[in-house]
Amino acid sequence: MSIDILIEKIKEKKNPTVAGLDPRWEYVPGYIQEAAIAKYGKTNKAVGAALLEFNKGLIDGLCDVVPAVKPQSAYYEMYGLSGLNALAETISYAREKGMYVILDGKRNDIGKTAEAYAGAYLAKVNAGEIEVANELESEGLTVNGYLGTDGIKPFVEACRDFGKIIFVLVKTSNPSSGELQDLLVDGEMICQKMASMVNRWGEGLEGKYGYTPVGAVVGATYPKQLSELRSLMPKSYILVPGYGAQGGGAKDVAGAFDKNGLGAIVNSSRGIMCAYQKGDYKPEDFAKAAYDEAIRMRDDIMQYI
Amino acid sequence: MSIDILIEKIKEKKNPTVAGLDPRWEYVPGYIQEAAIAKYGKTNKAVGAALLEFNKGLIDGLCDVVPAVKPQSAYYEMYGLSGLNALAETISYAREKGMYVILDGKRNDIGKTAEAYAGAYLAKVNAGEIEVANELESEGLTVNGYLGTDGIKPFVEACRDFGKIIFVLVKTSNPSSGELQDLLVDGEMICQKMASMVNRWGEGLEGKYGYTPVGAVVGATYPKQLSELRSLMPKSYILVPGYGAQGGGAKDVAGAFDKNGLGAIVNSSRGIMCAYQKGDYKPEDFAKAAYDEAIRMRDDIMQYI
Numbered sequence: 001m002s003i004d005i006l007i008e009k010i011k012e013k014k015n016p017t018v019a020g021l022d023p024r025w026e027y028v029p030g031y032i033q034e035a036a037i038a039k040y041g042k043t044n045k046a047v048g049a050a051l052l053e054f055n056k057g058l059i060d061g062l063c064d065v066v067p068a069v070k071p072q073s074a075y076y077e078m079y080g081l082s083g084l085n086a087l088a089e090t091i092s093y094a095r096e097k098g099m100y101v102i103l104d105g106k107r108n109d110i111g112k113t114a115e116a117y118a119g120a121y122l123a124k125v126n127a128g129e130i131e132v133a134n135e136l137e138s139e140g141l142t143v144n145g146y147l148g149t150d151g152i153k154p155f156v157e158a159c160r161d162f163g164k165i166i167f168v169l170v171k172t173s174n175p176s177s178g179e180l181q182d183l184l185v186d187g188e189m190i191c192q193k194m195a196s197m198v199n200r201w202g203e204g205l206e207g208k209y210g211y212t213p214v215g216a217v218v219g220a221t222y223p224k225q226l227s228e229l230r231s232l233m234p235k236s237y238i239l240v241p242g243y244g245a246q247g248g249g250a251k252d253v254a255g256a257f258d259k260n261g262l263g264a265i266v267n268s269s270r271g272i273m274c275a276y277q278k279g280d281y282k283p284e285d286f287a288k289a290a291y292d293e294a295i296r297m298r299d300d301i302m303q304y305i
Numbered sequence: 306m307s308i309d310i311l312i313e314k315i316k317e318k319k320n321p322t323v324a325g326l327d328p329r330w331e332y333v334p335g336y337i338q339e340a341a342i343a344k345y346g347k348t349n350k351a352v353g354a355a356l357l358e359f360n361k362g363l364i365d366g367l368c369d370v371v372p373a374v375k376p377q378s379a380y381y382e383m384y385g386l387s388g389l390n391a392l393a394e395t396i397s398y399a400r401e402k403g404m405y406v407i408l409d410g411k412r413n414d415i416g417k418t419a420e421a422y423a424g425a426y427l428a429k430v431n432a433g434e435i436e437v438a439n440e441l442e443s444e445g446l447t448v449n450g451y452l453g454t455d456g457i458k459p460f461v462e463a464c465r466d467f468g469k470i471i472f473v474l475v476k477t478s479n480p481s482s483g484e485l486q487d488l489l490v491d492g493e494m495i496c497q498k499m500a501s502m503v504n505r506w507g508e509g510l511e512g513k514y515g516y517t518p519v520g521a522v523v524g525a526t527y528p529k530q531l532s533e534l535r536s537l538m539p540k541s542y543i544l545v546p547g548y549g550a551q552g553g554g555a556k557d558v559a560g561a562f563d564k565n566g567l568g569a570i571v572n573s574s575r576g577i578m579c580a581y582q583k584g585d586y587k588p589e590d591f592a593k594a595a596y597d598e599a600i601r602m603r604d605d606i607m608q609y610i
Contacts, residue, residue: 042436074422077441081441106414108411109379113380116383117382119383127384136386145451146451146485150479151481169452174453176452
């Protein structure tokens with residue numbers, strides 16, 4: 001199971017973190033923006049080229065110390081087809097460099113259509129005799145479980161058949177997450193109901209560390225719920241957003257881990273990507289700054305595990 | 306408000322339906338597949354070209370009688386960048402032909418990222434001085450409200466500022482939708498809670514027919530809930546999937562409409578796209594078959610309104 005590969009990469013690097021690649025144009029160092037505009041003019045193509053150049057530098061800087069990257073699909077989609085092309089190239093480059101790629105797309109739909117999404121990101125797709133080369137294939141994908149079991153099953157089947165993983169939104173990191181996710185049903189919150197569904201969806205797919213390929217997203221911004229959900233989903237890896245820029249600290253994420261220091265992977269996006277804008281870095285040193293911040297984050301989190 | 310434009314298109318065509326464009330390769334007539342392979346070989350490019358050719362024919366066949374199309378993003382994403390290119394060209398072609406385009410993407414994320422998704426599909430995006438040409442811009446987008454208000458607000462703001470619309474998943478058409486959506490909170494189902502949120506998100510944005518740009522998705526496969534949700538969301542247009550191939554009939558969707566025959570738009574995808582596979586059509590007549598089925602569906606539904 002591919003969750004084992006992620007765990008082994010985490011163990012090997014002694015680093016349970018993932019670098020979010022959410023490359024807004026404003027994050028890209030000016031000299032990269034300028035070079036792209038000089039080459040392609042003020043066009044979408046320049047934007048895509050700049051994002052990709054930035055991402056490649058970040059991946060180069062991070063690949064020896066961070067096990068995984070998490071590109072956020074929205075930040076590529078917003079720049080149109082050139083953005084999506086940059087996403088495809090980013091995924092491919094990160095995989096080449098041995099990084100585990102979790103695409104943050106929060107996809108969801110009814111069964112037939114969920115199958116198409118699974119095909120897009122996790123499985124093989126054929127069009128008649130044509131084997132589709134899917135440039136957006138990743139190791140993992142975030143998904144939204146609002147539609148229930150038949151909307152998730154195709155993703156789980158892709159996990160089983162192609163050694164992939166998913167992370168189901170359980171308790172998200174944003175301020176309004178409780179509006180729906182904390183509603184009480186027979187004394188149990190909706191996010192806890194979702195946690196039970198996550199358990200059920202993963203049943204029988206345990207890998208050698210006891211974890212299934214059906215993980216969960218739980219935000220660092222709700223540390224108490226994070227600990228509770230950890231114990232409710234003993235076999236699910238937890239992807240933890242909200243560390244750093246969103247306000248979650250190392251202590252807040254500690255509850256996501258099991259007693260062996262496994263069970264969670266903590267994301268930082270802006271903190272790592274824009275590290276060069278803090279301290280004494282030149283823009284040209286953005287990859288070094290990202291590396292330094294990744295090490296700082298790793299050490300920060302490891303002290304509590 | 307753009308919801309008024311949709312309503313006027315529906316009134317003009319006397320047809321409250323939308324044609325889903327979910328072009329699986331298997332749906333594409335063989336002669337189009339073969340021509341694409343002859344031109345591009347057994348490649349992604351051939352797939353993209355065939356999907357686009359098929360869609361253009363369907364749009365040509367439908368644009369005089371059907372007000373809107375709803376491409377399902379998953380069926381393009383699954384064919385990689387060539388699929389996404391076909392999606393962009395499909396959207397652009399449908400808009401040229403005067404059709405209202407609702408992209409079915411069920412996007413969702415926390416505030417900052419929801420803003421990026423809104424930019425991708427509904428708003429304008431700038432990258433510094435570059436005005437991004439967003440090839441995937443549509444008139445409407447389906448979204449998932451599991452994250453609560455701050456995950457939806459950026460979409461609502463895009464509706465307000467750029468004359469767009471959204472449809473929030475309330476009660477989906479799939480068999481498992483009740484697992485989460487029918488759970489009872491203080492005697493009220495989650496889908497009803499979501500309906501209240503839909504009302505709140507649309508507040509103050511009523512157009513001239515009394516409808517807001519914040520609509521809802523409610524499946525034809527749950528006709529009783531459809532009627533109830535219609536009265537719970539008096540100002541929201543309802544996008545109704547599940548007619549035809551999924552089992553919903555014209556009687557089942559009747560409850561989605563208000564007393565003036567407005568308030569809902571019923572989707573059919575496979576039924577229209579694959580109409581040529583039924584009856585006495587030649588594959589070359591797929592557009593005519595789609596037209597005939599669209600008329601049949603319109604008349605079928607109109608008799609109950």
